[in-house]
Amino acid sequence: xxxxxxxxxxxxxxxxxxxxxxxxxxETTMLSSDTKITPTSALSFTQVPTLLGDTVSLNSQxxxxxxxxxxxxxxxxxxxxSNLQTLYEKNSNIDVVAVALDYRKLSEIxxxxxxxxxxxxxxxxxEEIKNAFLITAYPSYYVINEENTVIGKSLGYSSELGLYLRxx
Numbered sequence: 001x002x003x004x005x006x007x008x009x010x011x012x013x014x015x016x017x018x019x020x021x022x023x024x025x026x027e028t029t030m031l032s033s034d035t036k037i038t039p040t041s042a043l044s045f046t047q048v049p050t051l052l053g054d055t056v057s058l059n060s061q062x063x064x065x066x067x068x069x070x071x072x073x074x075x076x077x078x079x080x081x082s083n084l085q086t087l088y089e090k091n092s093n094i095d096v097v098a099v100a101l102d103y104r105k106l107s108e109i110x111x112x113x114x115x116x117x118x119x120x121x122x123x124x125x126x127e128e129i130k131n132a133f134l135i136t137a138y139p140s141y142y143v144i145n146e147e148n149t150v151i152g153k154s155l156g157y158s159s160e161l162g163l164y165l166r167x168x
Contacts, residue, residue: 030134030142030153037148045132048099048123051109056097056121058129060148064167065095067133067142069125071102072112074138076157081116081139083160087167088120094167096120101130101138143167 037059045058058067068084070077081098088096100109100122113122123129133142136155143152143166152166 030140030155031150033150033153035150037144037150045129048125048129051100051106051113051122051124054121056123058097058099058123060144060146061095062146063093063095064146064151065097065144066163066167067144068096068098069101069130069133069135069138069140070098071138072100072108073102077139078112078116080157081118083158083163085116085118085120086160087163091164091167097123099123099125099129101125101135141166 047055048058050056059065066084066087068081070081084096084098087094098118098120100112103109106124109122109124112118129135133140139156139158141152141154141158141163142150145151154162154166158166
């Protein structure tokens with residue numbers, strides 16, 4: 001029994017180390033954690049149309065902001081976006097903007113949003129935004145601080161706690 005438990009723990013540690021290593025390597029293709037988003041930079045998108053017909057900025061509006069890039073067909077996005085919604089509801093000091101990419105029809109995004117009961121802005125992204133933020137997989141997250149500097153990033157599933165810790 002003790003040997004079985006020890007073997008299980010060793011295997012679990014190996015899986016965690018491998019997962020963390022792969023995640024780290026995948027994140028190296030993203031913007032660096034000290035990237036500054038200035039009004040004159042290629043990353044400054046201030047009038048992005050939203051699902052509701054408004055516009056939203058992908059810059060910080062005076063508080064930490066999580067920019068969440070997703071595709072409505074992405075199964076990991078489908079699972080993880082609820083964590084983002086819960087974080088948004090619980091933390092008034094954090095803004096959230098979701099950016100939909102790689103969709104064919106607005107109804108895909110609308111159905112996704114309604115199904116998940118999303119209340120944060122959903123921007124309608126395009127190839128220019130996708131390329132500027134170096135998005136290669138979904139979901140991808142960037143956390144920017146009040147000065148519009150990237151302070152955190154993640155690629156793939158993130159728990160509510162993981163998202164919160166990246167935004168500290």
